[in-house]
Amino acid sequence: MTNQLSPTRGGSDFLAVGFGTTVAMWSVGYFCRLFGDTVPPVLLFALLMTCLLIGGVVIGRAGQRGIRGGVLAGLIAGLLSLLVVGSLISGDTPNAIRTGALLWVPGTLVICIAIMTLGCAIGGTVRRAPTAPPPDWPGALAAVAAIATFVLLAAGGLVTGFDEGLAVVDWPNSEGYNMFLYPLSKMSGGVYLEHAHRLLGSLVGLTTLVLAFHIQLTERRPALKALAWTALALVIVQGVLGGLRVTGRFTMSTDPSDTNPRILLAIVHGVLGQIVFAVLVTLAVVRSRRWAGAQPAAALPSVPLDRQLSVILVVVLIAQLVLGALTRHFTWALDIQRNELALDPERIADIGQRMLHLHLAMAVVVGLAIVGLGVRAWGLYERIPILHRLGLSMLVLLVVQVALGIAAYIVTGNDAATRRPTAVDVAITTSHQVVGAALLAWGVMLALWLRRIVEPARGGVTAPAT
Ligand code: HEM
Ligand code: HEM
Numbered sequence: 001m002t003n004q005l006s007p008t009r010g011g012s013d014f015l016a017v018g019f020g021t022t023v024a025m026w027s028v029g030y031f032c033r034l035f036g037d038t039v040p041p042v043l044l045f046a047l048l049m050t051c052l053l054i055g056g057v058v059i060g061r062a063g064q065r066g067i068r069g070g071v072l073a074g075l076i077a078g079l080l081s082l083l084v085v086g087s088l089i090s091g092d093t094p095n096a097i098r099t100g101a102l103l104w105v106p107g108t109l110v111i112c113i114a115i116m117t118l119g120c121a122i123g124g125t126v127r128r129a130p131t132a133p134p135p136d137w138p139g140a141l142a143a144v145a146a147i148a149t150f151v152l153l154a155a156g157g158l159v160t161g162f163d164e165g166l167a168v169v170d171w172p173n174s175e176g177y178n179m180f181l182y183p184l185s186k187m188s189g190g191v192y193l194e195h196a197h198r199l200l201g202s203l204v205g206l207t208t209l210v211l212a213f214h215i216q217l218t219e220r221r222p223a224l225k226a227l228a229w230t231a232l233a234l235v236i237v238q239g240v241l242g243g244l245r246v247t248g249r250f251t252m253s254t255d256p257s258d259t260n261p262r263i264l265l266a267i268v269h270g271v272l273g274q275i276v277f278a279v280l281v282t283l284a285v286v287r288s289r290r291w292a293g294a295q296p297a298a299a300l301p302s303v304p305l306d307r308q309l310s311v312i313l314v315v316v317l318i319a320q321l322v323l324g325a326l327t328r329h330f331t332w333a334l335d336i337q338r339n340e341l342a343l344d345p346e347r348i349a350d351i352g353q354r355m356l357h358l359h360l361a362m363a364v365v366v367g368l369a370i371v372g373l374g375v376r377a378w379g380l381y382e383r384i385p386i387l388h389r390l391g392l393s394m395l396v397l398l399v400v401q402v403a404l405g406i407a408a409y410i411v412t413g414n415d416a417a418t419r420r421p422t423a424v425d426v427a428i429t430t431s432h433q434v435v436g437a438a439l440l441a442w443g444v445m446l447a448l449w450l451r452r453i454v455e456p457a458r459g460g461v462t463a464p465a466t
Contacts, residue, residue, distance in 0.1 A: 010218040011072070012137035013063050016144060018076025019207050021055030021116070023148045025081065026203055030155060030196055036188065049115055052077065056119015062128055062135045063120070070120025071113055078112030080206065084199060086180040087187070094176040139288035141214060145207045145231075146280040150437065152204050153273055155197045156242075157433040160270065161426035163332055164190030166261055170254045171243035174198065201239055208235045208280070215287070227283055234276045241269045263329055270325040274437050275318070281441045285448050296455040302380050303456045306373065310447035313369040317440050320366045323359040324436060328429065330355055331416045349417045356409075363405060370398045370439070377446060386449050394442040397435060404432035 028047050032039040055077065056070045063069035085108050089101040159165055167190030168174045174182040174195050179202075187195055208231055215228040244250075248260030285291055330352030343351075377391025411425045421429070 008064055008137060010214050012141055014069055014072035016137045016140040017055050017059040018073040020144045021051055021077045022080040023144055024051045027151050052112060052115035053119040056116035057123035060120035060123020061126055067117060067120055070117040074113035074116030078109035081108050081112060083180055083202060087182055087184040090181040090183040095178055095181055136289035141211055142284040142287040145211045146284045148204045148207050149277045149280050152200045153277055153437050154434045155200050156273055157430035159193050159197050161421060161430045162190060162193060164193050165266055166246060167191045167194040169256055171246045173252055176254050205235050205239055208232050224286055231279045231283055234279060238272050238276050241265055245269050267325045267329050271322050274321050274440055277437055278440050278444050281444050285445055291452060294452050297384050297453055299455050299457040301457045303454050306376055307450050309373045310450050313373055313443045314447055316366050316369055317443050320362045321436055323355055323362055326355040327352060327359045331412050332421060370394055384453055386453060390442060390446050397439050397442060401435045401439060404428060404435060408432045
């Protein structure tokens, strides 16, 4: 099937660049604020402006709308940024507004539009060759949603890693404030981690919402449309689960005695987060122009086995993520001391140990599946670059993951049940979780491309690769 869509249909060019730029800005802002005041505001501002400028250059160089592309992408980035600007205009009591600070609203819009338009003008002076194929904007928009979710997984991992899941006691408000008006001055330590994770969650929610509607309007393949709705539904469920993990029930109360935090929901939330990510990766692959235009490049006898192996790999990876989440939540001191499961602390620590042993046993199965499929994809499909590269890079990821797993084992091994995690512990455990998500994405991509780019040889005849 060839992709007959116009690359800019439905505004996919400025949506992809506007959302992409915003995800880049939020990621930079989130990362810099992790270090508190050590990153000078002027440096942060310069980095954010650079993101806007680069976004503008991208659409100016490759877009087909001229300067209008920069204005529209800047408008998207500006509107989305208003979700965080609320933290600057909020007063000292819930939902009070500092009227003097309201200038931030038009100011943000003007700056985003102006800088992206400037970037667009610069990009227009170095336009791509007219013969170059136009960028795959619809595919890029789907990829932006998957990348934003990856960042969110890492941010969620930090919340869990530092044991700060309950730093903000209410939901959907944050300490009585509307979550988009929660003052920046109150965001420090665990509160920052937890609240920023919620804000990033809302950006992922909006990106997936726009992507789902965009796909309904511009796409012909019914299965892809259904998948886009599924992704949106899963993201909504994931957000609600995150909230209910904190409150236990639907309540706006900030009184801890009205809430009933649920550690089991934290575990489900951790695992579903990875599945949401896998679904968005699927959407990004299948939505790409490369997928729509691909024809099987070869018929090979190895294909049926490799297709089966890829499904097995995705299944065992998900099982491994579940065991990893159980290990994580039953290991650390606060989870044990808060005793949300109303079990004897020793019993909880014992469950944590059992889960760890199962996780280690499953690591052997996952490792064998990755080595088996990775080596085959790398060695047997040398003339099919996408499979060859996915196979090799998955093997590299496995080495990194095992090293991080061993490091996580060492830092959680002796006394995790009796102390708080340090920054080094969290860097290790969260990296291990994030690389786990990347491995899942690799497994999903291999499973998909093995169904698209190659086909089983009929009657044992091997056709040459083209
Ligand atoms: C699409 C949206 C979201 C995704 C993909 C996501 C993903 C994650 C992930 C991967 C974790 C780490 C879990 C673990 O390590 O086991 C996490 C933790 C957490 N998330 Fe989210 N999240 C999302 C939205 C939300 C929202 C809207 C809230 C609202 C309150 C929320 C609240 C939490 C909390 C409280 C934790 C810490 C749980 C704990 O360890 O106690 N999340 N999230
Ligand atoms: C080979 C594939 C592996 C994958 C895909 C994997 C994946 C994961 C994931 C995703 C988590 C966190 C889950 C969550 O919080 O939601 C986790 C936790 C953990 N994993 Fe693995 N893992 C693997 C191998 C290993 C190995 C080889 C070891 C040790 C030698 C290990 C030790 C641990 C430990 C100790 C934790 C808990 C960390 C904490 O308490 O925060 N893992 N794993």
